[in-house]
Amino acid sequence: MSDILRLLARSTSVSKAVAGPKPARPAAAPADAKPTSASKKRKRKHTSKGAGSVASTAATDAATQADKSTGKEDKSKKRKRDEVDGDEAVATNGHTTLAPAEVRSILKQHKLKYTILATLGSPEDRPKAHENEATEESASTEASEKRKKKDKKRKKQKESKEAIESADPPKPSKLNQIFPTPIQSFDELRTRYSISKRLHENVLAQRFVAPTEVQMGSLPLLLNEEHGNVSELDDCDVDVMTIAPTGSGKTLAYAIPAINHLIRTKHEQGDDYEKGIRVIVLSPTRELADQIVNEFRKLLLGTGIRVVGMKKSLIPKERRKTSHSARDAGRSNDDDDKDDKDDSDEEEDSEAEEEGSEDELASGSATSKGNGTSSRGLAVKSEIMVATPLLLLHAIQLCPDLFPVSKVTRIILDEADVLLDDLFLSQTTSIISHLTSPALSFSFWSATMPSTSETLATNLISRHPSALNSTKPRKLVRLIAGIKDSSLPTIRQTITYTASERGKLMALRQLFTTSLKTPCLIFLQTIPRAQALHAEILYDLPTPNRIAVLHSNLSETARIKVMDSFRAGEIWVLITTDLLSRGVDFRGVNLVINYDIPTSVASYIHRIGRTGRAGREGGMAITYYTEEDVKYVRGIVGVMEKSGGGEGIQKWMLDSLPKTSKEEKKELKKKGVKERRVGTGASGGENRKSRISTKSGYDRRVAARRKAAVDFSRRKKDRDVDSDDGSGSEWEGLE
Incomplete structure (x- = not known):
């Protein structure tokens, strides 16, 4: 009877368990509940199998949370910096102080670069500066020796590193x-x-x-x-x-x-x-x-x-x-x-x-009595x-x-x-x-x-x-x-090969008849060449008295008069030397012609800078060069490429031009092109290669003979007039 009762009780308990609703997730056991032996076995089995995965998952979650918290801190710091920068951009004393980022953006936009080129300390700081310079010199010397003998001086390398570490910190770079x-x-x-x-x-x-x-x-x-x-x-x-x-x-x-x-x-x-x-x-x-x-x-x-x-x-x-x-x-x-x-x-x-x-x-x-004292x-x-x-x-x-x-x-x-x-x-x-x-x-x-x-x-x-x-x-x-040692990009720059001096003059006269833009400046190497070109092209323009020459041999009054006439538009073409290549402001100049190649890259930049001033567009610069100038052209072409205003300049042209040595650059800057110097001819006079004229040698000889004949006949006539004063004549007329 008791067995039947036990069976009924067991069936009742099972039916109650089955009849109850199934929860979606297992309910958590109460804190004071004691697990059964079966549950302990299952828990130990589950723990032994997934302990590693749970630990790794927990570590990953902790790292993720740390990263998130770090990111939040960084973002908060960034917000604080932005707020500080925003606070700096506040109106003070009637003007707005820009934030550092905005200042750098403006400087970059306008191509402005500031550098502390040199720092000269106070008398107390000078001995330290000398010590730092000595340390830098010794370090550089050791470095050069190490490069030459790397295998034999490994120990010295360690010693030098230790010495540098123990020494005072070197002076910061001058270019800050x-x-x-x-x-x-x-x-x-x-x-x-x-x-x-x-x-x-x-x-x-x-x-x-x-x-x-x-x-x-x-x-x-x-x-x-x-x-x-x-x-x-x-x-x-x-x-x-x-x-x-x-x-x-x-x-x-x-x-x-x-x-x-x-x-x-x-x-x-x-x-x-x-x-x-x-x-x-x-x-x-x-x-x-x-x-x-x-x-x-x-x-x-x-x-x-x-x-x-x-x-x-x-x-x-x-x-x-x-x-x-x-x-x-x-x-x-x-x-x-x-x-x-x-x-x-x-x-x-x-x-x-x-x-x-x-x-x-x-x-x-104003001086008093002409003695220079007031x-x-x-x-x-x-x-x-x-x-x-x-x-x-x-x-x-x-x-x-x-x-x-x-x-x-x-x-x-x-x-x-x-x-x-x-x-x-x-x-x-x-x-x-x-x-x-x-x-x-x-x-x-x-x-x-x-x-x-x-x-x-x-x-x-x-x-x-x-x-x-x-x-x-x-x-x-x-x-x-802007860009250091470069010209303005608004200036159109061209360079033309003319082979010889006659080619230069022909190219210039062709320019006069085709696309001359006035006012125009023409630069030459020496004063005699400027005078010779002025005499050669004086009447090439249809309107007379529109070409003038300006150089330092003229008096101050004459120079001022020429400058005023050029600024007033009365002179269209002004022939000059490097006297006007620097600083002089001609706002209306449309064309600059380098008839003679400049003696340096700086001279070229300053010459063509007479046009395109104050942001004015439309300026043009033309440079003529002959066979003797080829070795000096590379620097000019480099400036044209750097400034972006050169026309027809390709990289292969720059690579094919010969390089100029330092001695040649120095001689060119000091004396100019040898063939165009004063007194370089056979007799110390004009060099035939540098003569500014389109006449052939035969025509020049014919003209010289004609001029000599005219001069001789004039002198002979003068002598005859002087000798025929009436005292030595045989026939004195009728009595």
Whole structure:
């Protein structure tokens, strides 16, 4: 009976289990429930089989969660940085401060690159700098020895590494790039940098639409003490070297800070302010100096600051006589074909300058009784002096009492690569040696700047007393606007092979009759060649008196007259030498012809830069070259390819041209092409290959004989007239 009851109870329990609903997922056991033996076996079996997979899954989940948390933290940090950058771009003092990322984007867009070219530490920091330089030199020496003998010097390699690690950290690289905040409109000059109100009005009166790239980049460095909000320049004296294409507005870029500096100085000193030279602008040619003076005058209206161009008449006559011997002693013995670039010949021009010139009267420095002294004993009362090196050096040496330069606080070198070249280097360094102000600052400006000029500029600053006695570190910042040592891409450039000099003249005359774009500049190597070409093509244009020649042998009055006529449109074609290749602004020039190949790549860039100025499109440059010039063409073609303005230039042409050695480049720059130098003929006269004429040898001989016959008959007639005076005649007429 009991067995039957057990069976019924078992069946009842089973039926209850089956009758109940099946859960979707097994319910979790309560914490106090004790598992049965079967469940323990199943759990142990399941645990032994899947322990590894569960552990790996748990580790993967933990890593994933960690990555997610790290990503969230990074995103939160990025948001915080963005918020900080956004907070930085807040209006302060009436202007908006750009975020660092936006500053870099603007600089990249306008192709502006800043580099700390050299750092000159304070006297306390100089010994450390020398030690670091010595460490760097020893490290480089060891490295070179290791390359030669790698197998034998493994132990020395370890020792050198240990020595470098134990030594003081080396001085950071000199070429450190910085990112100052550029200006984007001329209104920022007033709102952000607080320049003089009158100066700002004069800038706007010139109707400039927007600042050019060189103005965007250089003005923040020169206008305020923060130097464009760059931490690397904090509490430092900053000198600037600017490299920008021709016609990009460099004159305005250095004129605005210089004038604003003088206005602030005058305001701070008040009644104690004394007039005198405080800013010096050096230029290689007188034409460029006159142009700089005119640009300064436009910006100085109503400011109380005056500018003057250095003239001979400012030096007293009795002291001027001694300058001739000094000029002869200081003149180099280079060939006469470079005299058009050397300012020493410019000073020898026959001048008829009166003592009360317009510049002197405008600057308030008119001399009294012709002795070069004014009522206060100064020949110049203007604050800004624009001059060529040799004339200013003579004035300082001959008349130190009339031309005191101890208060000069800024010196600006326009076309600095020429002023630091062999032609002007001694004169430039002599002028700088006379500037004794402890607050003197330097700025160098040019469209081309070789590495040698950069080194010379650094040495000039480092050796000057203002840097040696300074308590602050001094840094030279280089600004490159655009592509260094290249021309503007808006200029169409072509190069034409003419085989010979006759081919050049024929190509030029063909251009006159087909596609001549006036106004036009034609550059030649020497003054005699310029005169010869002028005589040859004087009447090739249908309208007479439209072709003129300009060179340094002309008097100053004649040169000014030619320049004014060319600017007024009365002269269509102007033949010249490298005298006009630098800095002179001819805004309407449509065509530049290199009749003679330039003596250097820099000369080519400056020559063709007379067209396409201030962003003007449509300028064209043509270069003729002969068989003698082939070995010098590679550099010019390279500039054409780099700038993107060359037409028909292909890579195979550049690769097929011969390379020019350093000696050949140096000789070309110093003396020009050998076949076109003065006195290279058989008898020291004109070289037959360089003769500018389309006449054959037979025609030239016939013309020479005809001219000789005419001269002989004229002389014979004159002799007959002199001898037939009536005294020796046999028949004296009827009585």
